[in-house]
Amino acid sequence: MSRGIKVCGGILLGIVVVALLGPMLSPHSYDQVNFDAQLMAPTTSDGHLFGTDDLGRDLFVRSMLGVQVTILVAVVASIVSLVIGVVYGAIAGYAGGRVDALMMRFVDTLYALPFIFFVILLMVAFERNFLLIFVAIGAINWLDMARIVRGQTLSLREREFVEAARLMGASPARVLFRHIAPNLVGVVVVYVTLTIPQAILVESFLSFLGLGIQEPQTSLGSLVYAGVAQMEGASHMLLIPATLLATILLLFNFLGDALRDAFDARGGV
């Protein structure tokens, strides 16, 4: 494993651990309003490590909650896109011919729709539902995954080791699961790592528009939105969640690149 994977993975894991444990260790809770301590700057004296927001809530606990929610949304949404995309793409690629053409034209049609507007309409129509956010983001991302997996499957299907398996008498299911699928893992892992930051961005965007997570729950996007209103006077409310968001995005992108290099070096993928 390369150093890049270890370093990025390690820092990300550290952030997740802190985000899970931090709120438990803090004397404050995420929804405790305190009108005596509004817009406090970060301090170590009374446990407000990141200061407080305009309602006097502890920003450290809220930021950590935001990290939890943001990563959860992104990971679940990526898994949704992974499952739909891999199954759809592998079937289209392995079946080939007319089935493939039909399935991929359907994907093309979906690509042509302005998805973010649909998501916004959905959000407005069906209240703001936690579950809906996962589905909405996953539904955007599976299209790319399906295309990538389908392309890989098409080229793997023509490879000689697949022909060798067919000559041995392997059934289509055996060819697909024992020979094609294991050779897809590399590509899929890399691509999932790269879709997570995309999902984080979409979630942040929705939250920033006020369409994401409901108060008093929060996400990094919502925190940034709240921080923008207090940009003058209490800049920590913007800077802290924005820095966290940017760091997490960068780490996922670096991790994805490092993973891609690692799988490329092995040659097989």
Next chain:
Amino acid sequence: MSLLEIDNLSVGYGGQTAVDGVSFAIGAGESVGLVGESGSGKSQTALAVLGLLPATAEVRGSVRFAGEEILGATESALDALRATRIAMVFQDPMQALNPYRSIGSQLGRILAHHGLAAGSAARERVIAMLERVGLPDAQRQYRAYPHELSGGMRQRVMIASALLCEPELLIADEPTTALDVTVQAQILDLLEVLRQDTALLLITHDLGVIAGRCERMVVLDKGRVVEQGATRDVFEAPAHEHTRALLEAARGDRDISLEPPAPETCLDVSGARVEYTVAGRQRLSAVRGVDMDVRAGENVAIVGESGSGKSSFARGLLGLVPLREGRVRFRGAELPRDLDDRPRGQRAALQLVFQDAAASLNPQMRVADLVAEPLGIHRKNLDGDARRARVAAMLEKVGLGIEHLDRYPHELSGGQAQRVAIARALMLEPDVLVCDEAVAALDGTVRERILELLRRQQREGGFTIIFITHDLTVAREISHRVIVMYLGETVEQAATDDLFASPAHPYTKALLRAAPAPDPANPGGKTSVSGETPSPLQPPSGCAFHPRCPHARERCRDEAPQLREVGRSLVRCHFAEEL
């Protein structure tokens, strides 16, 4: 003073030694062959001479060209040497030529860059050079792009670009390895004629190429010079063990013993036709009605150059590409054309060994699982222990140890990968083993061992081998009978001994004459046909071979000959008796 002096040259990469203390010299106008198997360091040596080694290479020793040191020379000093004084012909001209520039403009830029000629003078000089290398219609080809030329023509352009500035030393790195044997002979002749008093360093793995063309030869093994001397002396009395091994491999094993085949027919293919649809719905007929009748335990070699349809024929009979017409009968029962329609038992009876063994092994599986897989499909009742025992026994048979069980394909050498592939194919105890250029990618010494392995396994297992190859030496070592294919048709079919003793078809004769032989007294590699195999998209009228045939007459152009008996052979030629 010699033109080029290499003194104690070493090249290494991160502790791995590629070239280890190589010393030799080339005099002005001399031709020297540098021979070695893959990994012997021959290409690294050539790159060092041109100052083209990557920056990561650790280089020691000295390379002097006309007294000047090349190692560590500045880029501008090297630039003054390259092309004008030392030029190179690479193995793959498609990689060495710029695909975005026309031939003429690429060659013209070489002259312009070195300030030798420009404008219309450069153009004239380039066209004259293209004519000298035998490019037909050089005026027109001047504007052609590399992809518009055939492989042989591209290599001619490479030679033109190398000789354009009249260098003192020409380095040719495997210049004909990617070419068909009849084209190889043309290109080597061309090099011989054109170089005149240019010194030549010919790098090759093929001793036959050196035999007739180099005054001296240097033999490399694992980065070291094991032997050097006058070509004739080295061939007559090789001093080093490795040289002897190389020579033996190149000469091939002449006294092989093959078991006589059984009388009953095992596999019967009749009227096989394989077609592909290529861009724009054009139909390409790769195989145009080939018959083959193989007896049990009989080895048939199918010989042809690229475009002959030999691989398509093999894929057709295996069902990987369903036949468009014709049928395949195995032990009297007709097999469905499409592999997917063949029942499992029938599939196990016909197995294939691929040219690129590593590509035919799933990169994510270990050797143990690769060899065990056929059992998982066909012998489901075997338990884990029995399966492991069978895998270990089979690996031992093909000459691999249990230490290879946990390796992945990319951790195996070419020869080891081919052994694993053979082990896997034999696991099903097939009746017919099709080998598609199974030894073409291997070094000579490894090739001999794999052929020996196949023969030994055949004696024990009693299967039939259909061996697809472009190499007549290989065909001779493995087959009872040879089928020669040209442009999708059988042109000659005969018992192996008869075919080599008295070839009847002009194409077979040309193949035999063109094959380079490792014998300085009789080096082979003679040109007797011109041009290259035409595109199967537009096969010539009448006899498909007539445009290249030295004996072609009026009738050959108009009337397609039938395959008919001439003596003990089947020949597709109107005038087989007279020739």
